[in-house]
Amino acid sequence: MTDKIEGHGGDLALAALRAYGVTEMFTLSGGHVFPIYDAAHKADFPIYDVRHEQSAVFAAEAVAKLQRRPGLAVLTAGPGVTNGISGLTSAFFNASPVLVMGGRAPAFRWGSGSLQEIDHVPLVAPVTKYAATVTATDEIPAEIGRALTAALTAHRGPAFLDLPLEVLFSSEDVAAPGAPAVPVIEADPDEVARAAALLAEAERPVIIAGSDVWGGNAIDELRAAAETLQIPVFTNGMGRGALPPGHPLGFAKARRPALSEADVVAVIGTPLDFRLNFGEFDPAQVIHIVDAPSQRAGHVQAAVSPAGDLRRILAAIAGHTGKRTDHAEWINGLRAAEDAGKTRDAEAMAAESDPIKPARVYGELRKVLAPDAVTIGDGGDFVSYAGRYLEPAQPGTWLDPGPYGCLGTGMGYAMGARVTYPDRQICVLMGDGAAGFSLMDAESLVRQNLPVVIVVGNNGIWGLEKHPMRAMYGYDVAADLQPGLRYDDVVKALGGAGETVEKSADLGPALNRAFDSGVPYLVNVLTDPEDAYPRSSNLA
Numbered sequence: 001m002t003d004k005i006e007g008h009g010g011d012l013a014l015a016a017l018r019a020y021g022v023t024e025m026f027t028l029s030g031g032h033v034f035p036i037y038d039a040a041h042k043a044d045f046p047i048y049d050v051r052h053e054q055s056a057v058f059a060a061e062a063v064a065k066l067q068r069r070p071g072l073a074v075l076t077a078g079p080g081v082t083n084g085i086s087g088l089t090s091a092f093f094n095a096s097p098v099l100v101m102g103g104r105a106p107a108f109r110w111g112s113g114s115l116q117e118i119d120h121v122p123l124v125a126p127v128t129k130y131a132a133t134v135t136a137t138d139e140i141p142a143e144i145g146r147a148l149t150a151a152l153t154a155h156r157g158p159a160f161l162d163l164p165l166e167v168l169f170s171s172e173d174v175a176a177p178g179a180p181a182v183p184v185i186e187a188d189p190d191e192v193a194r195a196a197a198l199l200a201e202a203e204r205p206v207i208i209a210g211s212d213v214w215g216g217n218a219i220d221e222l223r224a225a226a227e228t229l230q231i232p233v234f235t236n237g238m239g240r241g242a243l244p245p246g247h248p249l250g251f252a253k254a255r256r257p258a259l260s261e262a263d264v265v266a267v268i269g270t271p272l273d274f275r276l277n278f279g280e281f282d283p284a285q286v287i288h289i290v291d292a293p294s295q296r297a298g299h300v301q302a303a304v305s306p307a308g309d310l311r312r313i314l315a316a317i318a319g320h321t322g323k324r325t326d327h328a329e330w331i332n333g334l335r336a337a338e339d340a341g342k343t344r345d346a347e348a349m350a351a352e353s354d355p356i357k358p359a360r361v362y363g364e365l366r367k368v369l370a371p372d373a374v375t376i377g378d379g380g381d382f383v384s385y386a387g388r389y390l391e392p393a394q395p396g397t398w399l400d401p402g403p404y405g406c407l408g409t410g411m412g413y414a415m416g417a418r419v420t421y422p423d424r425q426i427c428v429l430m431g432d433g434a435a436g437f438s439l440m441d442a443e444s445l446v447r448q449n450l451p452v453v454i455v456v457g458n459n460g461i462w463g464l465e466k467h468p469m470r471a472m473y474g475y476d477v478a479a480d481l482q483p484g485l486r487y488d489d490v491v492k493a494l495g496g497a498g499e500t501v502e503k504s505a506d507l508g509p510a511l512n513r514a515f516d517s518g519v520p521y522l523v524n525v526l527t528d529p530e531d532a533y534p535r536s537s538n539l540a
């Protein structure tokens with residue numbers, strides 16, 4: 001006898017969501033989705049609510065990124081869903097298994113002009129792996145199963161379902177959903193063997209590992225592959241921290257010599273996009289190891305591009321038994337460049353200046369961050385510096401917006417991180433411009449007792465736009481913000497706490513107060529508006 005579940009659409013949805021390991025929802029109220037709330041309320045299923053739907057989707061994405069399981073945002077019909085589209089798009093670019101469940105105007109009078117009536121599916125289809133309208137109440141569990149299976153199947157990504165009012169409010173009894181079965185893609189073993197041989201026999205090989213290595217739970221296998229073949233590893237995105245600081249094969253500062261001198265570059269679990277010079281590593285041969293055939297770069301002629309489960313691919317590479325070149329000299333040379341870079345960074349992070357330079361903020365922050373702290377970047381130059389100066393000690397602790405580069409992730413990511421880790425330090429690094437997108441959600445954090453520390457690099461400008469525009473035109477427009485604005489007072493007004501810091505000597509004590517406070521706390525650091533992050537390209 002199969003188990004039955006019964007109730008309204010919300011009850012059926014919740015049963016299916018739980019079968020897939022969803023343990024909370026992020027939402028902003030709307031009558032179209034009340035049955036989902038009712039089901040959660042009856043079952044003591046946590047509901048976290050926000051002040052803008054983008055924060056709900058970003059919170060769900062943080063859960064998905066950090067825990068490698070589905071994150072859920074429930075959005076009301078029409079504007080609720082459209083406000084969530086930048087979040088969905090970010091999740092699409094980041095391969096994050098997010099499910100957005102939307103309310104939807106009633107189907108029975110579709111076209112008559114109901115409140116908030118719009119067909120969401122064509123709007124979200126290009127940025128989701130699965131997008132559908134559930135047309136019958138008894139279809140809800142199966143549709144959730146299809147949506148989540150798509151989201152969790154490599155290459156991962158978001159899914160969307162909307163539920164017409166009468167579908168969600170009606171009752172049915174249906175078979176309980178079975179355990180999820182997520183297909184595993186097997187790479188071509190010949191391609192894997194060729195990639196392993198190319199790496200093992202190269203004179204000067206380099207590995208660059210990205211977010212899908214974390215998302216595919218292949219960190220240990222990456223480390224094993226690097227260690228057996230003795231290959232230096234650079235990381236980006238969620239791959240950061242894959243090799244702990246101090247690991248003899250872990251590198252960050254020697255990227256320029258590594259990539260200009262390498263003869264083989266293996267890029268693993270990340271696209272060959274602008275962050276990696278679009279995969280142009282001439283004269284090196286490029287190996288692109290991806291988690292699904294769809295992720296092979298069309299614009300680069302890779303020497304070989306194995307596509308499949310990254311854990312299995314990397315385990316196979318770690319087991320390579322063929323000929324191997326000694327890379328000790330190559331690694332030693334890069335280590336010297338790495339150490340020189342670290343010395344330069346340490347000087348910048350300790351430098352006294354008035355006004356404070358962003359580097360010093362990170363120098364002080366490094367002293368108070370625990371190894372398992374989650375750091376979140378939301379901003380322009382201030383976050384570029386965070387990427388340079390913060391060194392995640394563990395994988396899965398650094399959240400950046402990813403290649404879509406959407407400002408406004410800060411408070412949503414912070415909420416998802418705090419829900420994931422009730423006892424860790426959660427620290428948001430925010431530009432003052434970025435603050436405008438989500439700071440109102442400090443109220444949501446205060447009200448729901450979700451303490452986080454927010455460090456604003458307050459240069460009074462959209463720095464990453466102002467400096468390049470000045471360089472390009474000799475003038476700038478639409479790039480100024482109010483200088484010295486009291487973002488700490490904003491968070492205080494919302495029920496949290498904070499302070500403004502103008503002198504570098506005051507940074508350390510302020511950060512300690514923030515982490516000890518147990519409430520959402522904003523440290524508003526007035527930073528030098530003349531300081532521009534050094535970039536090779538002016539366009540961001």
Ligand SMILES: Cc1ncc(C[n+]2csc(CCOP(=O)(O)OP(=O)(O)O)c2C)c(N)n1
Binds near residue numbers: 378408457462540
């Ligand atoms: C939603 C969104 N709007 C606009 C941009 C373009 N943009 C990228 S960085 C940036 C400036 C960010 O300024 P701020 O957060 O103050 O950081 P700063 O560069 O000053 O350190 C802008 C406007 C974007 N990436 N995302």
Ligand SMILES: [Mg+2]
Binds near residue numbers: 462
């Ligand atoms: Mg700024």
